[in-house]
Amino acid sequence: MFQATPSIINSGGSSTLxxxxxxxxxxxxxxxxxxxxxxxxxxxxxxxxxxxxTASNATAITTNFTTVIVNPCGFASVSNWDATLTFSYTLAPxxxxxxxxxxxxxxxxxxxxxxxxxxxxxxGSASGLVSINDREDDSSSGSLIxxxxxxxxxxxxxxxxxxxxxxxxxxxxNFSAIVxxxxxxxxxxxxxxxxxxxxxxxxxxxxxxxxxxxxxxTISGSAVLPVLGPFTIPSxxxxxxxxxxxxxxxxxxxxxxxxxxxxNVSWSIAPGP
Numbered sequence: 163m164f165q166a167t168p169s170i171i172n173s174g175g176s177s178t179l180x181x182x183x184x185x186x187x188x189x190x191x192x193x194x195x196x197x198x199x200x201x202x203x204x205x206x207x208x209x210x211x212x213x214x215x216t217a218s219n220a221t222a223i224t225t226n227f228t229t230v231i232v233n234p235c236g237f238a239s240v241s242n243w244d245a246t247l248t249f250s251y252t253l254a255p256x257x258x259x260x261x262x263x264x265x266x267x268x269x270x271x272x273x274x275x276x277x278x279x280x281x282x283x284x285x286g287s288a289s290g291l292v293s294i295n296d297r298e299d300d301s302s303s304g305s306l307i308x309x310x311x312x313x314x315x316x317x318x319x320x321x322x323x324x325x326x327x328x329x330x331x332x333x334x335x336n337f338s339a340i341v342x343x344x345x346x347x348x349x350x351x352x353x354x355x356x357x358x359x360x361x362x363x364x365x366x367x368x369x370x371x372x373x374x375x376x377x378x379x380t381i382s383g384s385a386v387l388p389v390l391g392p393f394t395i396p397s398x399x400x401x402x403x404x405x406x407x408x409x410x411x412x413x414x415x416x417x418x419x420x421x422x423x424x425x426n427v428s429w430s431i432a433p434g435p
Contacts, residue, residue: 164215164226166205172379176206177230181215190216207232240379242434243274243282245324246290247339249365249401251389251425257416259302264408266364268292268341270317272324273434284324288317292343294364296407302414305352311362311407313345318361326431334371335381337431340404341365366404367427368396384428390419401425 164181171177180202183189191198192214194205205213210232216225248269255262270290274282296311321342328335345362348355367387375381387401391412394400401424403409411417 164213164228166213166228166230169229170231173208173232174206175232176204179203179205179213179215179228181226184217186219187217188219190218192216205230240433241276243326243431244271244434245274245284245326245337245339245429245431246271247324247341247367247427247429249341249367249425249427251365251401251403251423253389253411253417253423255411255416255421257414259300260410260414260416261299262407262411262416263295263297264403264411265295266293266403266408268317268343268364270322270341272317272322272339274324274326274431277325280328282326284319284322286319288319288322290317291315292317292341292364294343294345294362294405296405298407298410308348308350309407310348311345311405312348313343313362313364315343318342318344321361321363328374329371332371333374335374335431336369336371337429338368339366341367363405364403365425366402367400367425367429369399369429380430380432382428382430382432384426386424387427388419389422389425391417391422394419401427 166177166179168177183201189198190196191203207230212227212229214225214227250267253264272284273287275285277283294311294313298309300307322340324339326337340363342361342363346357346359348357387399390396390400390402392409
């Protein structure tokens with residue numbers, strides 16, 4: 163028997179080819195060193211490689227084959243992932259009757275487990291720190307009403323999501339993530355003030371298909387993404403604040419997708435234990 167162990171490796175890794183040597187046989191390994199002795203050889207191919215082992219003696223020649231897969235599409239040997247997402251978005255626009263102060267940051271890590279072929283999803287285990295500190299001053303009706311949403315803490319697992327997909331046909335990946343945090347809403351008007359707790363969505367990030375890396379088991383990157391409002395059907399990578407105080411900027415006409423600015427976003431999706 164001629165086999166490779168392991169048969170799937172990442173770039174820079176190695177596999178051991180093994181066979182059962184028979185006295186009087188000459189063995190030739192290809193591609194590689196050619197004639198080999200003993201019953202094993204270590205190989206470190208840079209790309210997926212089919213190895214042949216030819217055994218010969220005075221009366222017969224036989225050849226067997228085995229394959230070492232390097233960086234399989236979608237890192238097929240990975241069963242779990244740890245996805246870390248960071249983003250930062252601030253904006254302070256104003257218009258007649260309205261002023262806003264939007265401030266959102268997150269650094270959140272999600273454990274992803276298999277959801278379907280090539281698809282991994284958040285399984286409820288998350289860590290990190292998320293903050294939201296928003297304010298809207300509304301004097302459009304003649305009386306000033308101030309709304310605030312303030313939250314700081316780990317991701318709330320009930321409204322947070324992360325879905326990561328690998329396409330083996332196009333050799334690409336994409337993901338969509340929502341990061342939420344427990345927050346307090348406060349409304350102040352001429353009648354006084356009232357506060358209530360709720361879970362606020364600090365932001366949503368989506369990446370359209372990007373090429374899978376060829377030389378690393380970690381999928382990472384960063385980008386300055388356009389900030390889009392609640393009425394847009396995206397055709398590009400994007401970030402959206404995705405919560406009512408920020409959405410009010412679009413609803414009340416204070417900003418448009420062209421004037422809402424950008425968000426700094428980075429991601430790292432690495433094989434987990």
